[in-house]
Amino acid sequence: MDVRVCEVAALDDPGRKVVEIEGQQIGVFRLGDEVFAYENRCPHLDGPVCQGKMLPLALEAVASDGTSSGRVFSKTQMNIICPWHGFEFDIRTGVHPTDKRVRLRRIPVRVKDGAVYVTIARATHANQR
Ligand code: FES
Structure with missing residues (x-):
């Protein structure tokens, strides 16, 4: 089932919006012209991961002498x-940057006519929390 979330222009860049659809919380993110969506549930201990801070990856700048x-x-x-x-x-x-086995659950997302849509399975007793 495709569900309209919002206009792309309603999202900051970078930005995100967390919505609840059929009892499932979903974080939709905008980075430039791209959108991404994940279940708002951390693989560590089920925390609301999509509501955390968005920050660029911190890197160590190493000079030519090491x-x-x-x-x-x-x-x-x-x-x-x-x-x-x-x-x-x-x-x-x-x-996750260092443990590739640890990852968020991706939700299919697309932009159509300037709006963001996510595709979710209809809720059943089997997938409700
Ligand atoms: S619940 Fe522990 S880091 Fe997300």
């Missing part, structure tokens, strides 16, 4: 940080 010149923010990778215990996930992939 010494650190401090931290810099990635210009290409934006992460969502779970507000409960700080697990981070790449918003484009939903994957």
